[in-house]
Amino acid sequence: MALLVSLTLVIIGTATFTDYQKLAAAYPLTQVPGDLLQFLLSTLPFLVGYLFPNGRFVPRWTRWLALLVLLFVGGSTIFPTSLFNSDTWPGPLGLVAQIVVLGTILFTQIYRYLRVSTPVQRQQTKWVVFGITALIIYLIALTIFGTLDPALTQANSLGVLFAEASFVLAVIIVPLTIAFSILRYRLWDINLLINRTLVYSLLTAFVIGMYVLVVGYLGAAFRTNGNLLISLIATGFVAVLFQPLRGLLQRGVNRLLYGLRDEPYVVLAGLGQRLKTTLDSDAVLSTIVATVREALKLSYAAIEVQEGTDFAQAATSGTPPAKEALRLPLVYQGEPVGMLLIAPRGRDDALTPADLRLLDDLTHQIGNAVHTVRLTSDLQALTQDLQRSREHLVSAREEERRRLRRDLHDGLGPMLSAILLKIGLTRTLHLRDPETTDTLLKQLETEIETVIGDIRRVVYNLRPPALDELGLVGALREYIAGFSHAERPHTALKVSVEAPETLPPLPAAVEVAAYRIVQEAVTNVIRHARAQSCRVSIQMKDGLQIEVSDDGKGLEETGHAGVGLTSMHDRAEELGGTLSIGKGSPSGTQILARLPLAKEARESTHG
Amino acid sequence: MNASQIAAEKIVSTPSQGEADTHLRGYQLMLAMAAWVVIAVAALALYVVTIPPGYAQFLKVCTQSVCQFQQATPALVRALHSAGLSLQFYALYLRTLSVVAVLIFCAIGAIIA
Numbered sequence: 098m099a100l101l102v103s104l105t106l107v108i109i110g111t112a113t114f115t116d117y118q119k120l121a122a123a124y125p126l127t128q129v130p131g132d133l134l135q136f137l138l139s140t141l142p143f144l145v146g147y148l149f150p151n152g153r154f155v156p157r158w159t160r161w162l163a164l165l166v167l168l169f170v171g172g173s174t175i176f177p178t179s180l181f182n183s184d185t186w187p188g189p190l191g192l193v194a195q196i197v198v199l200g201t202i203l204f205t206q207i208y209r210y211l212r213v214s215t216p217v218q219r220q221q222t223k224w225v226v227f228g229i230t231a232l233i234i235y236l237i238a239l240t241i242f243g244t245l246d247p248a249l250t251q252a253n254s255l256g257v258l259f260a261e262a263s264f265v266l267a268v269i270i271v272p273l274t275i276a277f278s279i280l281r282y283r284l285w286d287i288n289l290l291i292n293r294t295l296v297y298s299l300l301t302a303f304v305i306g307m308y309v310l311v312v313g314y315l316g317a318a319f320r321t322n323g324n325l326l327i328s329l330i331a332t333g334f335v336a337v338l339f340q341p342l343r344g345l346l347q348r349g350v351n352r353l354l355y356g357l358r359d360e361p362y363v364v365l366a367g368l369g370q371r372l373k374t375t376l377d378s379d380a381v382l383s384t385i386v387a388t389v390r391e392a393l394k395l396s397y398a399a400i401e402v403q404e405g406t407d408f409a410q411a412a413t414s415g416t417p418p419a420k421e422a423l424r425l426p427l428v429y430q431g432e433p434v435g436m437l438l439i440a441p442r443g444r445d446d447a448l449t450p451a452d453l454r455l456l457d458d459l460t461h462q463i464g465n466a467v468h469t470v471r472l473t474s475d476l477q478a479l480t481q482d483l484q485r486s487r488e489h490l491v492s493a494r495e496e497e498r499r500r501l502r503r504d505l506h507d508g509l510g511p512m513l514s515a516i517l518l519k520i521g522l523t524r525t526l527h528l529r530d531p532e533t534t535d536t537l538l539k540q541l542e543t544e545i546e547t548v549i550g551d552i553r554r555v556v557y558n559l560r561p562p563a564l565d566e567l568g569l570v571g572a573l574r575e576y577i578a579g580f581s582h583a584e585r586p587h588t589a590l591k592v593s594v595e596a597p598e599t600l601p602p603l604p605a606a607v608e609v610a611a612y613r614i615v616q617e618a619v620t621n622v623i624r625h626a627r628a629q630s631c632r633v634s635i636q637m638k639d640g641l642q643i644e645v646s647d648d649g650k651g652l653e654e655t656g657h658a659g660v661g662l663t664s665m666h667d668r669a670e671e672l673g674g675t676l677s678i679g680k681g682s683p684s685g686t687q688i689l690a691r692l693p694l695a696k697e698a699r700e701s702t703h704g
Numbered sequence: 705m706n707a708s709q710i711a712a713e714k715i716v717s718t719p720s721q722g723e724a725d726t727h728l729r730g731y732q733l734m735l736a737m738a739a740w741v742v743i744a745v746a747a748l749a750l751y752v753v754t755i756p757p758g759y760a761q762f763l764k765v766c767t768q769s770v771c772q773f774q775q776a777t778p779a780l781v782r783a784l785h786s787a788g789l790s791l792q793f794y795a796l797y798l799r800t801l802s803v804v805a806v807l808i809f810c811a812i813g814a815i816i817a
Contacts, residue, residue: 103817104740110809111747114802115754123757130746137743253779255787261774261798265805272812279816 098152099279105141106272112138113268132175139174140167146202150221150278155209159201166198221278227291228274234298235267295350300343304335311335355442356394361455364392365462372466378473382412385463389437390414393452397422397440402467403433411470415440423448425460429468437463490671504555512548516541560609569608570596570635573615577633580619590628592619596635603641607692610668611635611643614676617661618645618688626650628685640674640693647685652678665690740817744810751806755799762795774798 117131147154147163154160172181183191210222239260246256311331316324348360357364368388372381382400390398397415399422401408418440427435437460441448448456519541527534556562563572573594580592603611615633622631626649634644662678665688669676674692681687766775776784776794784794 099816100736100740103813103815104743106809106813106816107744108747110806110813111751114806115747115751117750119757120750120754124753127750127753131750134743134747134750253777253783255780255783257774257780258794258797261801265801269805269808272809276812276816 098148098150101141101148101152102145102275102279104137105145106275108134108137108141110272136171136174139170143167143170143198143202147205149206149225150214150218155205155213159205162201166201169194223291224274224278225271227294228271231270231274231294232267235263239263292350292354295353296343296346299346299350300339303342303346304339307338308332308335354394355449355452357392358449358451358455361458364388364455365458367392368459368462378470378477381466381470383414385466386412386414389439389456389459389463393455394442395439396442397438399438400427400463400467401436401438402471403435408436411435411467425456427460427464427467429464434464434471435467486671489667493667493671500558501555504551508551509548509555512544512551516544516548519544560605561612564605564608564612568600569603569611570594570598570600572612573633573635576612576616577619580623590623590631592622592631592633594633594635596633597637600635600637600641604694606672607641607694610672610674610692611641611690613668614643614665614688614690615645617665621661622647622649622686626686638691640691643690643692644687646681646687648681648683649685651680651684651686737817744813748806748810755803758802759795759799762798763791765791 112134115134117127117135121128121131143166144163147159154163169181169183172179173183176182178185180186183194185191186194206222210219214222243260308331311334312327315327315330319327321327351359357367368385371384371388382402386398386400389395395415397413397418399413399417400411402411422438422440425437425439426433427437437456439448439456519537523534523537523541526537561572563575566572567575573596577592577594580590619631619633622628622645626647628647628649631645631647634642634646636642636644666676669690669692672692674690676688676690679687679689761772762774762776764775765781766772766777771777776791780794781791784791
């Protein structure tokens with residue numbers, strides 16, 4: 098490609114300034130090489146247009162189009178009067194054909210730029226487009242000024258000297274930019290050059306426009322022409338406005354090309370303002386990525402929130418890049434809280450140091466915001482847990498009341514009513530039928546004993562009396578004693594309790610929960626484990642730790658939590674504790690419950 | 705943390721799959737280079753040949769209604785004289801500009817090649 102471009106430059110440079118027809122008239126020997134060079138001059142620029150910058154036809158079908166174009170352009174050079182020459186075509190067909198050819202070149206370059214080119218190739222294309230655009234602008238300006246003042250360009254005035262020199266300068270911009278695009282595209286930033294060119298071109302146009310307007314307006318107002326005072330006033334006016342205008346234009350062009358990269362305060366203020374109006378905490382991170390993307394004109398921005406060692410995507414804006422995005426760590430007080438993912442503006446752009454400086458400022462603020470959002474999310478989750486817990490407590494309390502009511506109403510109530518009736522009957526019969534009365538009294542005695550037993554059962558279900566009488570460890574030992582060989586000679590299970598002799602005073606709820614968990618766990622061992630031994634361990638370790646382990650067959654692989662296990666879990670969680678069930682060592686099952694203690698209880702434990 | 709310390713993973717561009725290598729090698733490169741030299745030397749030679757007649761052409765003052773491109777007119781000659789410049793200066797000026805432009809094109813072409 099470099100050879101083709103270099104040959105094209107040499108041909109354009111020499112052939113533009115050589116009249117081959119005149120040369121052939123004076124020296125007939127130069128006819129053939131002259132025609133050949135003319136042919137190359139006509140065809141090579143088209144070929145470069147189709148192939149630049151990587152030397153391939155993109156899309157591939159454009160090779161046939163290029164071949165057709167070269168055939169006609171070359172043919173018209175060699176046979177100027179043939180049908181190859183579009184000038185011989187009827188009507189506007191020739192003009193249309195030329196527009197179509199230029200259009201296809203433009204299409205292939207745009208297609209290539211958007212779809213195929215690598216970032217480096219896009220930089221190269223930008224350089225050449227910059228040079229050609231500069232030449233076109235020069236030609237337009239020359240035409241305008243030549244129309245306004247013909248003396249500037251016509252060969253009958255000294256203006257021609259300026260016009261020729263400026264033309265040569267404008268023309269050599271194209272080979273210079275081509276050379277930069279091929280040799281030095283990494284050395285100079287074309288984006289900066291475009292930026293400055295835009296600013297100073299607009300500034301020049303504004304300054305000239307203002308000068309002309311002021312001079313014209315004042316000249317018309319005072320009916321004078323070429324007045325020195327008016328020129329001085331116009332110059333002063335332009336001088337006063339120059340610096341503010343330049344700043345304004347520079348900001349405008351920067352915003353056009355880079356977004357708000359050079360105005361970090363505006364970005365931060367805008368971000369703060371948008372966050373202020375964002376009431377929903379779920380929308381905060383979305384607002385941040387949208388603001389960052391808009392402010393820097395990025396193609397993609399996203400935030401990943403750190404959860405343990407993993408990162409979860411929390412908000413995105415724009416289309417994710419095909420390749421991996423730039424990842425900037427978000428930190429709050431030295432602790433990583435997430436990642437900011439960034440993809441540059443265009444696919445050919447890399448983030449500049451200025452972009453990274455602004456992003457550095459932004460990541461501090463975003464880190465704070467992510468931390469706040471995480472806190473808010475945690476708080477929301479905690480609040481939901483609390484709400485669920487409260488609902489569970491209310492539900493459990495109501496369930497307990499219902500059970501109590503049922504026991505009293507369906508059990509004790511009818512029995513006491515029956516006793517009352519029998520007492521009435523006894524009073525009626527005790528004088529005239531002492532034998533029947535005695536029988537009734539015996540029945541009453543039995544029924545009252547039953548009532549007392551029922552009352553004890555109800556009271557026991559509310560809170561085992563042994564807890565108040567013996568404490569947690571004593572109550573558990575008494576309960577476990579019921580499984581001794583002497584009490585149950587038919588069972589081989591040995592149950593042991595390992596616990597300190599005395600425990601500090603524990604909250605009543607913790608005592609009941611611990612007692613019930615042990616009760617349920619041991620019952621499960623008896624019913625399902627087929628174990629030889631079961632060990633119950635009670636320890637004070639950051640709260641109350643209860644461990645029930647056995648050497649039985651262990652948990653079933655497909656077994657799901659039954660009512661008993663769920664009940665144990667619920668009892669632990671109601672108190673903010675945990676309960677885990679796993680395999681015992683070396684076999685069997687191990688249940689481990691941790692019940693936290695209130696602050697006072699912990700202090701008395703450690704004291 | 706400053707911008708230079710940001711732990712950023714730069715995206716490294718790689719040629720797209722199926723991209724053909726368009727660089728010439730071996731005898732193809734030799735042939736292409738030889739063709740380049742022949743054509744460039746021919747083009748430059750033909751241009752050099754046109755410099756003296758071109759210069760002479762600019763020394764002629766056109767008195768016709770239709771003149772050749774850049775050829776001096778009596779009005780231009782008067783303007784030149786009033787500015788203290790001669791027709792020879794005008795011809796030399798135009799030739800020099802064209803030579804400078806051609807040399808720049810050729811030099812850049814040679815550097816790229």
